[in-house]
Amino acid sequence: ALFTTVGENGSIKNLTMEGVFVSGDEDVAGLAANVTANGAPGFVFQNIHTEGWVSATGQASGLLAGNVYLANDISNVSAAGEVNGKNYQGGLMGLVQGGSQISEASADVKVYSTLYSIYVGGLIGGVLDTSTLSHSHASGPVTQQGLNSNAIGGLVGHGRNVSNSY
Numbered sequence: 001a002l003f004t005t006v007g008e009n010g011s012i013k014n015l016t017m018e019g020v021f022v023s024g025d026e027d028v029a030g031l032a033a034n035v036t037a038n039g040a041p042g043f044v045f046q047n048i049h050t051e052g053w054v055s056a057t058g059q060a061s062g063l064l065a066g067n068v069y070l071a072n073d074i075s076n077v078s079a080a081g082e083v084n085g086k087n088y089q090g091g092l093m094g095l096v097q098g099g100s101q102i103s104e105a106s107a108d109v110k111v112y113s114t115l116y117s118i119y120v121g122g123l124i125g126g127v128l129d130t131s132t133l134s135h136s137h138a139s140g141p142v143t144q145q146g147l148n149s150n151a152i153g154g155l156v157g158h159g160r161n162v163s164n165s166y
Contacts, residue, residue: 001028001030001031001066002017002030002032003031004033006032006035006037007036007037008036010035010043011042012045013046014047014048016048017031017049017051017052018051018052019052020051021052021053022054022055023056025056025058026066028055028056028058028085029054029061029064029065029066029094030062030079031048031050031063032064034065034069035065035074037069037072037100039072039098040072044073045075046073046077047076047077048064049077050079050080051063051079051081052082053082053083053084054083056085057085057086059085059086060089061089062079062092062093062125063080063081063107063109064079065092066094067094068093068100068102070098070100071096071098071100072099072101074102074103074105075102075103075104077092077104077105078092078106079106079107079108082109083109084111084114085112085114085120087118088157089125089157090122090123090125091107091109091138091140092106092124093124094125095119095124095128096127096131096133097128098129098131099129099130099131100132102124102133102134102136103132103136104136105136107122108138108139108140109138111142113142115147117149118151118158119151119152120152121142122138122139123137124157126156126157126158126159127159129160130161131160131161132162133156133159133161134164134165136155137155137166
């Protein structure tokens, strides 16, 4: 990832990343492995596009971010390419939690999951607790490469509070 962690006062806008090639264990991403905004009002991820390849042997992987926590303004973000991984894996983001708010997100990504995978999605692997996803979409195949995998979806592998999205 370009950044290991983007914290409370992080603000990334108007960025395009091409030729991303990242592999690792957990929290693997093109832009930010961990986004931990803690609900800070100054935190912003807007107008960001990542394109490339991400592969993870553990959990929480995506072309934009691996693990997102309490991020209140992530909008107009997109990804294209390929993601290979296991648990909490998505074309754009792996795991979104803590009341994070994602809107106007898109992914045209080939997503491949391994044996015994859970929570794999074309856009986001898991949208948990009070986190929200709205006005977003995903295209590209989501492929299970092994047996005994569950919660695999074209948009979100496991999620709550998803609206106006396909």
